[in-house]
Amino acid sequence: MKPETISIHAANLVKPATGDVTQPISLSTTFFRDETGGYPGGHMYSRVSNPNREALETVLAALENGEAAAAFSSGNVAGMSLFQALEPGSHIIAPDDMYWGFKKQLLTIFNKTLTFDFVDQTDLEKVEAAVKAETRLIWVETPSNPMLKITDLEAIGQLAKRHQLIFACDSTFASPVLQNPIAFGADMVMHSTTKYIGGHSDVLGGVLITAKRDEFWERIKNIQQTGGAVAAPFDCFLLLRSLKTLAYRMRGHCENAAALAGFLRDHPKVESVLYPGHADHPQHETAKKQMSGFGGTFSFLLRGGEAAARQLVNNLKLFAQATSLGGVESLIEHRFSIEGPDSKTPRNLVRVSAGLEHIDDLIEDMGRVLAEL
Ligand SMILES: *Cc1c(COP(=O)(O)O)cnc(C)c1O
Numbered sequence: 001m002k003p004e005t006i007s008i009h010a011a012n013l014v015k016p017a018t019g020d021v022t023q024p025i026s027l028s029t030t031f032f033r034d035e036t037g038g039y040p041g042g043h044m045y046s047r048v049s050n051p052n053r054e055a056l057e058t059v060l061a062a063l064e065n066g067e068a069a070a071a072f073s074s075g076n077v078a079g080m081s082l083f084q085a086l087e088p089g090s091h092i093i094a095p096d097d098m099y100w101g102f103k104k105q106l107l108t109i110f111n112k113t114l115t116f117d118f119v120d121q122t123d124l125e126k127v128e129a130a131v132k133a134e135t136r137l138i139w140v141e142t143p144s145n146p147m148l149k150i151t152d153l154e155a156i157g158q159l160a161k162r163h164q165l166i167f168a169c170d171s172t173f174a175s176p177v178l179q180n181p182i183a184f185g186a187d188m189v190m191h192s193t194t195k196y197i198g199g200h201s202d203v204l205g206g207v208l209i210t211a212k213r214d215e216f217w218e219r220i221k222n223i224q225q226t227g228g229a230v231a232a233p234f235d236c237f238l239l240l241r242s243l244k245t246l247a248y249r250m251r252g253h254c255e256n257a258a259a260l261a262g263f264l265r266d267h268p269k270v271e272s273v274l275y276p277g278h279a280d281h282p283q284h285e286t287a288k289k290q291m292s293g294f295g296g297t298f299s300f301l302l303r304g305g306e307a308a309a310r311q312l313v314n315n316l317k318l319f320a321q322a323t324s325l326g327g328v329e330s331l332i333e334h335r336f337s338i339e340g341p342d343s344k345t346p347r348n349l350v351r352v353s354a355g356l357e358h359i360d361d362l363i364e365d366m367g368r369v370l371a372e373l
Contacts, residue, residue: 003177007243010062011055025237026051047228052236063176064189066209070224071231075192076101078206085219090136092116097144121151131163141170146299146335146351148274150283153290157185177250178293182211195326203238205231253296257354263363264300269370271301297325299351306347308373309334318365325353
């Protein structure tokens with residue numbers, strides 16, 4: 001089945017006695033046992049599992065062609081659970097342009113138990129050279145935040161197999177509709193469901209999806225269920241509701257981003273646009289090979305430095321100046337000032353999450369403020 005169909009039908013696990021067509025929210029934290037001590041409803045306690053979470057995990061696993069999924073209370077804790085599942089002393093090959101929250105976890109939480117290198121993964125020789133005896137995990141993020149680098153999933157899949165590494169991909173920017181890393185050899189896919197999957201900037205969550213229910217996956221499930229940073233029933237309900245329109249929303253996000261990126265590329269106040277859909281993007285061919293669309297989030301660099309970038313984000317009316325991405329409303333952000341003084345992000349970089357407003361209105365707003373710079 002195709003994503004449009006999976007996201008509407010894969011969760012129809014329960015046929016409640018009341019005949020509900022959509023799944024009700026199960027708030028009960030505990031579930032009846034029978035005479036033999038078993039759990040006839042299939043659930044024991046909601047930290048371990050819950051009908052809404054089970055439905056969400058079923059749909060997300062199906063969308064990514066995985067065997068199983070684990071839904072968490074944030075994208076950050078989804079990634080953290082994977083890092084926690086590694087044996088102490090393990091080495092990670094991480095991307096140089098890595099979601100800053102994960103970089104911060106490695107540098108400030110896992111710095112005593114794990115080792116890691118931040119590598120430009122668009123250069124396979126550099127990745128190969130970073131492999132050590134203790135390397136266990138290669139963590140890829142593609143498209144990357146905020147530089148929109150594209151890493152070749154198939155090539156990394158082959159490299160990971162050759163060196164017997166776990167290959168995990170943060171696929172948040174692509175969503176399960178535009179890119180399925182397991183098809184290219186990834187063992188695990190991570191999404192911040194806060195972004196495109198939630199899609200309305202009103203729910204925080206994350207997910208890990210595994211290609212195989214192996215021993216490493218059991219470690220992650222144990223961390224999820226015993227640690228308890230799980231997605232709440234109402235959050236799962238919201239995410240399942242959002243998933244039903246994900247494929248359609250992604251078409252709109254991709255279409256608006258392409259039009260905006262094209263408009264900006266031709267604008268004299270813009271230095272360059274970082275958008276994988278443009279033929280001159282350094283990894284455009286790789287993006288074409290592994291994505292069915294170029295995504296709704298991109299960055300651009302302004303002439304006039306940080307001052308111009310700040311003036312732009314302050315004066316737009318339809319692009320909300322806020323962090324995050326993937327919502328129906330367009331968002332814009334000066335990345336350097338949120339990442340802090342250690343950031344390597346260019347000071348004149350602005351990141352845009354193209355929303356689902358009409359493109360004419362978005363371009364009008366952008367053109368008006370650019371003309372004032
Ligand atoms: C937002 C984001 C995360 C973290 O997810 P949260 O839900 O905010 O914890 C991880 N990776 C990427 C690429 C993101 O955009």
